[in-house]
Amino acid sequence: MSDQPAASDSAASTNLQTALNAEVAFGLRPTVTGLGFLYLLFSIAHALVLPSPIKLPMVIVALSSVIFFGFWWWRLQSWRPAPELTHPLATLFIVVGGFNSVLHIWLSGEIHQSTNIAFILIGTGCLLLSWNWFIVASGAILLAWIAAIISLPTSPLTMHFIFMVVSATIAAATIQGIRLRTVKGLIKLRLQESTYKQELQEALIQIKMSEERFRALAEATSEGVVLQDEGVVMDANERFGEMFGYHRDEILGHSLREFVEPQSLQRAMQKYKDGAPYEVTALRKDGSTFIALVLGTNLPYSNRVVRVAAVRDITEQRHFENLLLTAKDDAEAANRAKSTFLSTVSHELRTPLNAIVGYSEMIYEDLIDRSMPELAMDMTRIRSASDRLLSLIDGVLTITDLDAEVVRLEYETIDLALAIGSISDQLQAKAQDNKNTVQLLGSQNWGSIISDDHKLRMIIYHLLDNAIKFTHAGLISISVQRLQHAAGGWLEIAIRDTGIGIAHEQFERIFEPFVQADSSATRQYEGTGLGLAVSMRLARALGGTIELDSRLGIGSTFTLHMPEHPTKPNVPSPQMSHANV
Incomplete structure (x- = not known):
């Protein structure tokens, strides 16, 4: 805040000096005009009056001065000097006039020619509006005059003309001071008047513009x-x-x-x-x-x-809002009916399927005992198809329960190494069928987590099963990392594969029910498309989420982010470095 008054004073001083320069600039052309005519008269007078020894040089000097001032008279007609050049130019004109008079004294040897010096000094006070340039101009003239009179023989009039020149210098300084003070006062008043007029004009313009803006805004809205x-x-x-x-x-x-x-x-x-x-x-x-x-x-x-x-x-807006509320209620009712239907059908299908699974197992054992391997293999296929259908029904039931928000969570302490190891062992046969290698990375000293054991295992199972399914003769690794954030401790379970990968535009779709990455994958790879959808919903129900990073043709990484302790569902992980779906 303390710099603002200083900046304001500096700006005011700059404006004042600019105005003083402008006043001097206004007098430059009249000055060179007057001096040009004066030295033209001097050249004529010198030619008629001066004695022969000094006539020619003085006429040449006078005519040179006429040419000099004539050039500047012509130049100032079309050129306006910069404000900072006005005082140097005025000083130049004064010094040229002063040196003419000093040269006259030196050539003629007449002390009474000092009268011209007195006039020029007074003219200096009348033209300049700067003490610095006044001192430069008058000082240069006085030094040259002193050098000239020193070379002259002593005369009874010497002291008289010295007194006259000193008096002229004092008078010039007095004139300079009075003019400077008067002009500064006038300029300040002029600047204040201009500022007040400008502020008043700007205020009137702002008022008018404000009224016009208000009127235009009111009419345009x-x-x-x-x-x-x-x-x-x-x-x-x-x-x-x-x-x-x-x-x-x-x-x-x-x-x-x-x-x-x-x-x-x-x-x-x-x-x-x-x-x-x-x-x-x-x-x-x-x-x-x-x-x-x-x-x-x-x-x-x-x-x-x-x-x-x-x-x-807002009549129409309220009408549409009512329509939207009605449509929302209808959609929720339809979704509840769909969930009820799916749940009922799934339960009804599960009962006969359990019987099929049980009887196929009994028949398989009986066929083995009777040494009928071909028929036993057929029963194995029946059992495998039944298991897949049961898995589909379980997935549909889980999705239905999650959508209906009727899933019960039973939290307990889970040994991560034991849980992940058992899931890996469970899927080893499937991995070997696809010629894949499943590795558990690190020391496997992963500690424990408080969560729902059954649902956490289901998430990891589906993620690992998905990696095995879409990888052939590749490597699948499982790693666990613990992270600490302001929100608490978090667990990252990353399952990486070297499989077919997923295009970025498919990232969101694959977490929808009954969806795989594309139709060609659906034809080539078996599956219902429920595993990832169930995993994402279960992860969110447990307060976590699943992050996907994948490159087509290179492989995928599914990272399960889970809080170490129970938290509210659908709370995202505090650290997401890739696509969070």
């Missing part, structure tokens, strides 16, 4: 805008009149109560007093009604406070 004083309409835009079926002029001077249903106004009165948006039933000229949303605020206006309000017709 799709909402009705009304200005009221104690409930009486002072002004309104055309849109406000159109909303109520009136011309704008018909509304002016009327009470707003005439345009609102009384009962709705009473209901909205408290919100009106609080300055909050409120809804009213508005009355049109033809007797019809519409729902209006009103938002108002107080504004100072001509020594009093008035109220400006924006009015929006």
Whole structure:
């Protein structure tokens, strides 16, 4: 804050110096004009009056001065010097005149020629408006004059002319001081006047622009805008009149109560007093009604406070909102019916399937005992197909329960190494069928986690089964990492494979029920497309999520993020480095 006054003073000083330079610049052309004519007269006088020894040099010097000042007279007609050049130019003109007079004294040897020096010094005070340049100009002339008179023989008039030159110098300094003070005062007044005029003009422009913006905004908006004083309409835009079926002029001077249903106004009165948006039933000229949303605020206006309000017709919006609510209720009812149907059908299918599985196992053992391997192999196929169908039914039931939010979570302490190891052993045969190698990375000293054991195992099982299914003659690795965040401890279980990979645009789809990466994969690889959908829903139910990182043709990494302790469902992991689906 302390730098602001200094900056303001610096700016004011700069403006003042610029104005002083402009005053000097205004006098440059008259000065060179006068000096040019003066030295033209001097050249004529020198040719007529001066004795022969000094006539020629003085005439040459005078004519040179005429040419010099004539050049600057011509140059200043089309060229305006920069403000910082005005005082140097004025000083140059003065010094040229002074050295002419000094040269005259030196050539003629006449001390009385010092009168010209006195005139030039006084002219210096009249032309310049800078003490620095005044000292430079007068100092240069005085030094040259002193050098000239020192070379002259002593004369009774020497002291007289010394006194005269000193007096002229004092007079010039006095004139300089008076002029500088007067001109500075005038310039300051002029600058203040200009500033006041500019500020006043800018204020008037801003007021006019503000009024125009308000009027343009009020007319351009799709909402009705009304200005009221104690409930009486002072002004309104055309849109406000159109909303109520009136011309704008018909509304002016009327009470707003005439345009609102009384009962709705009473209901909205408290919100009106609080300055909050409120809804009213508005009355049109033809007797019809519409729902209006009103938002108002107080504004100072001509020594009093008035109220400006924006009015929006939300009848159609309310209609669509009601339709959406109805559609939402219908969709939820249909979803509940679908879930109920799927659950019922799945349970009904499960009972005969259990019988098929049981009897196929019994027949298989009987066929083995009777040494009928071919028929036993057929029973194995029946058993395998039944298991897949049971898995599908279990997946559908799980999805249905999760969507209906009826899944019960039973938390307990789970040994991670034991759980993951048993799942890996369970899927070893399937991995070998695909010529895959499953590795558990690290020391496997992974500790424990508090979660639902059955559901956590189901998640890991589906993720590992998915990796084995879409990898052939490859490597599948399982790693576990613990992370600490402000939200608490988190666990990352990463399952990496070197399989077919997944295109980025398929990342979200593969977590939907009954979906694989693409139709060609569905044809080539068996599966219902429920495993990943079940895994994601279970992970979210347990407060975690699943992260996918994959490159087509290179492989995929599914990372299960789980809190170490029970937390609210659907809470995302605090660290996501890849696509979080």
